[in-house]
Amino acid sequence: MDDIILETAGLTKEFLGFVAVSDVSLRVRRGSIHGLIGPNGAGKTTCFNLLTKFLPPTRGTIRYDGRDITGMKPAQVARLGLVRSFQIxxxxxxxxxxxxxxxxxxxxxxxxxxxxxxxxxxxxxxxxxxxxxxxxxxxxxxxxxxxxxxxxxxxxxxxxxxxxxxPVMMLLDEPTAGMTHEDVDRIVALVKRVSAGRTVLLVEHNLKVVSGLCDTITVLARGKVLAEGDYASVSRNPEVVTAYLGSEAEGAAAHG
Structure with missing residues (x-):
């Protein structure tokens, strides 16, 4: 059986009737680099906020390294080795x-x-x-x-x-956001280097970064898990192409 360091079951977050994260079940293998991707508004950062306890879930459970951390505070999970680096x-x-x-x-x-x-x-x-x-x-x-x-x-x-x-496990929120190509390459190499002996979960919008870094990718759309697998299988998934790659292509066409 895979050694799972982080696992969620039925993770859900509602804001005044709006469901930002819906019934997300996530399993991150120890020692892997796991990507969380999806179009804008997919619920990626909300999911990160739930995992690191900056937001309480409406429903669901979070287990880290065999321990239920659902009710813990951010400082408590950080002391357990689950440490987040912020998007800004x-x-x-x-x-x-x-x-x-x-x-x-x-x-x-x-x-x-x-x-x-x-x-x-x-x-x-x-x-x-x-x-x-x-x-x-x-x-x-x-x-x-x-x-x-x-x-x-x-x-x-x-x-x-x-x-x-x-940290035992690092959560990186869009580590290459707003960077030049040279900086992106530098940060990708850095994440590869610092992941040795650690687990990394990252939110990333740049698909080239994801393809070069991640062992496993979970795709979110409208707060739900749409697909999961390696980059090759996820990128061929028709639903992913429609929800994510399609929106990217539309955006490129609109700006082209």
Whole structure:
């Protein structure tokens, strides 16, 4: 039997009568890169918010690593190793790149009052912070103010701060959104690299990224699971072509 690290059953979220996520059953294998795709409004980000407990489900259950986390709070699931990186880059723009990662390392250690400690004591995190920056290709940017980083590099910094929390499973919300082709290639290579020994679940709109990264893909449409499988099988599914690829083609034609 497959080793399933994250599983949902009947996951549903309603907002004042509108069903954003409907009866979603998801099974993510440990050590895999699993993609969640679908057209705009399909319920992908709502699903992420449910998995990471930023939203309570209307119905359904969520199990992570054999444990029922349906009623847990975001900080509790993060401490279990289920860590989310947000769609909009979430860094402290006025701190240096190194300080951003160091802050995440302090948080992982659980020292609430480290802000008041001496600079010498805080430097104990620097070697690990620099190693994480090296992992994401930012070793030459350590002393730069985070707000000065180009957009693609900010996303790399965000992934570094996520890695600082020592995740067992990473949830990445549109990691390549708004990027140039060069940045997209860099982030794809980065996700491949940091996925070693971890599980990754990602929401992504760029099908080329999904095809190059994901072992398994779940397609959502109108809040429901439309199809699941590898990229080759999903991309040939007529319902997926109509709901997702068709809408992309229509959009391209409208702008062409």
């Amino acid at each position: 880059s979430a860094v402290f723009p006025h701190l240096s790149v190194l300080e951003n990662v160091r802050l995440a390392l302090q948080r992982q250690r659980g020292g609430s009052f480290d802000f008041w400690r001496s600079e010498t004591l805080l430097r104990q995190y620097d070697d690990r912070a620099r190693a994480l920056l090296d992992d994401v290709g930012l070793n030459g940017y350590a002393d730069l103010t985070a707000g000065e980083l180009p957009y693609g590099r900010k996303r790399a910094l965000e992934i570094a701060t996520t890695l600082a929390l020592d």
